[in-house]
Amino acid sequence: MGGAVSAGEDNDDLIDNLKEAQYIRTDKVEQAFRAIDRGDYYLEGYRDNAYKDLAWKHGNIHLSAPCIYSEVMEALNLQQGLSFLNLGSGTGYLSTMVGLIIGPFGVNHGVELHKDVVDYAKDRLEEFIRNSDSFDKFEFCEPSFVVGNCLEISSDSHQYDRIYCGAGVQKDHENYMKVMLKVGGILVMPIEDQLTQITRTGQSSWESKNILAVSFAPLVQQSRNDGSKPDAVVLPPFSVRTLQDIARIYIRRTVRNLVNEEALSKGPVQRVPQKRKRRRCRPPRINTYVFVGNQLIPEPMESEEDERIEKESKEEEQDKDTVEPLKPEEPQVNLLRDKILNLPLPEPLKVYLLYYREK
Structure with a gap:
C-alpha cells in the first residue's frame, strides 16, 4: 500500500505531506519521524525513492509505505517507559522511532526472520547512534533485535x-x-486485509478497531520435514540498567535541559524560510500493493481529483522558477555535544557521556 500523499524531495518534505494528509496527527510522532531520515534505511542507489509514499523491497530488506508507519505509530499511543515488541522488525526503522518516544527506561525488542536483515538493522542503528545529531535531542531506548520466526516465540516470554x-x-x-x-496494552497488526488496533481490556477481553485497508505479505510458517518442532525464539530479557548508565542518562538530561533553557533565554528560534513552494498533497486514498514472488506490484486507483491535483502541482513547479533563490542555510550546531565538550571533566568521561560518538 502507498501513494496516498505526494512525493517529497527530502525527509522533512515527506513528513509535511503526511501531516497535511492527516496520517501524522500528534507532535511526538512528528518529532520521531523528523529525527529519523527514511533515506538512511535504503541501500545505495535506491535512495531517490525514499521520500515517496511507497513500500520498498530489495531481497529480504523491506520497508512499508510511510503512511502505514504513520498510522501504526499513532495507533500504538506510545508513552515513556513502555515495553515494545516489533514482530518482523526488518530494517529497524520503526523500532528506532519508537525508541525515541519510549525513552531510556522502556523496553524495545524486535524479532526478524532473516539474519541478513537483522545485521542490516544493527548497522543502521549503530550509524544513527554514532553520526546523527538527532540522537542528542532525545533520550533513547536502543532496540535489541533477535533472529527467529515470530510464530515460534517461547511460551514463557514476557x-x-x-x-x-x-x-x-x-x-x-x-x-x-x-x-x-x-x-x-495495544497490539497493531494487519489481519484480513485491515490494519487493526486491538486493546486488551482484561484477562480475556479485547476491543478491536479497524484503522486502514492494507495488503501485507503473510507471516511465514516454518515446517520441518522430519516432523520435529522448530527451535523456540527466546526474546531478550527485561534488563535493568546499570548505575553507571543511569548516571549518564541523568547527566545528559541535566545538560540538555540547561542547553534548552539557554536557547529560550535568547528568544524564539528563527524558522528557516520555506526552501520551495511545496507540491500539493493529495487527500488520502487507498492503493493496494501486492507481493508477486519477490516483486511488489502497485495497483493505484486514479480519479479526476488526482488528475486535477497533479496538474496544479506541475503548475506550482513551474512557478517556483520565479522565486528568488534563498541564502545557503548555516549548518546547525549540536549544542548538547558542545556543552559536554566544554565541561571541566576528564576526556574519558566526556567521551562516555557522548556515547563514544564520532561527530
Missing part, C-alpha cells in the same frame, strides 16, 4: 505494553498474538 506485527496475520494466529499483550 508480555508487552505495545506490539506491532509487520506481516499479515491469519485469523487462527490472532489469539497467539493477543496473549503476548499486557492488560491495558
Whole structure:
C-alpha cells in the first residue's frame, strides 16, 4: 500500500505531506519521524525513492509505505517507559522511532526472520547512534533485535505494553498474538486485509478497531520435514540498567535541559524560510500493493481529483522558477555535544557521556 500523499524531495518534505494528509496527527510522532531520515534505511542507489509514499523491497530488506508507519505509530499511543515488541522488525526503522518516544527506561525488542536483515538493522542503528545529531535531542531506548520466526516465540516470554506485527496475520494466529499483550496494552497488526488496533481490556477481553485497508505479505510458517518442532525464539530479557548508565542518562538530561533553557533565554528560534513552494498533497486514498514472488506490484486507483491535483502541482513547479533563490542555510550546531565538550571533566568521561560518538 502507498501513494496516498505526494512525493517529497527530502525527509522533512515527506513528513509535511503526511501531516497535511492527516496520517501524522500528534507532535511526538512528528518529532520521531523528523529525527529519523527514511533515506538512511535504503541501500545505495535506491535512495531517490525514499521520500515517496511507497513500500520498498530489495531481497529480504523491506520497508512499508510511510503512511502505514504513520498510522501504526499513532495507533500504538506510545508513552515513556513502555515495553515494545516489533514482530518482523526488518530494517529497524520503526523500532528506532519508537525508541525515541519510549525513552531510556522502556523496553524495545524486535524479532526478524532473516539474519541478513537483522545485521542490516544493527548497522543502521549503530550509524544513527554514532553520526546523527538527532540522537542528542532525545533520550533513547536502543532496540535489541533477535533472529527467529515470530510464530515460534517461547511460551514463557514476557508480555508487552505495545506490539506491532509487520506481516499479515491469519485469523487462527490472532489469539497467539493477543496473549503476548499486557492488560491495558495495544497490539497493531494487519489481519484480513485491515490494519487493526486491538486493546486488551482484561484477562480475556479485547476491543478491536479497524484503522486502514492494507495488503501485507503473510507471516511465514516454518515446517520441518522430519516432523520435529522448530527451535523456540527466546526474546531478550527485561534488563535493568546499570548505575553507571543511569548516571549518564541523568547527566545528559541535566545538560540538555540547561542547553534548552539557554536557547529560550535568547528568544524564539528563527524558522528557516520555506526552501520551495511545496507540491500539493493529495487527500488520502487507498492503493493496494501486492507481493508477486519477490516483486511488489502497485495497483493505484486514479480519479479526476488526482488528475486535477497533479496538474496544479506541475503548475506550482513551474512557478517556483520565479522565486528568488534563498541564502545557503548555516549548518546547525549540536549544542548538547558542545556543552559536554566544554565541561571541566576528564576526556574519558566526556567521551562516555557522548556515547563514544564520532561527530
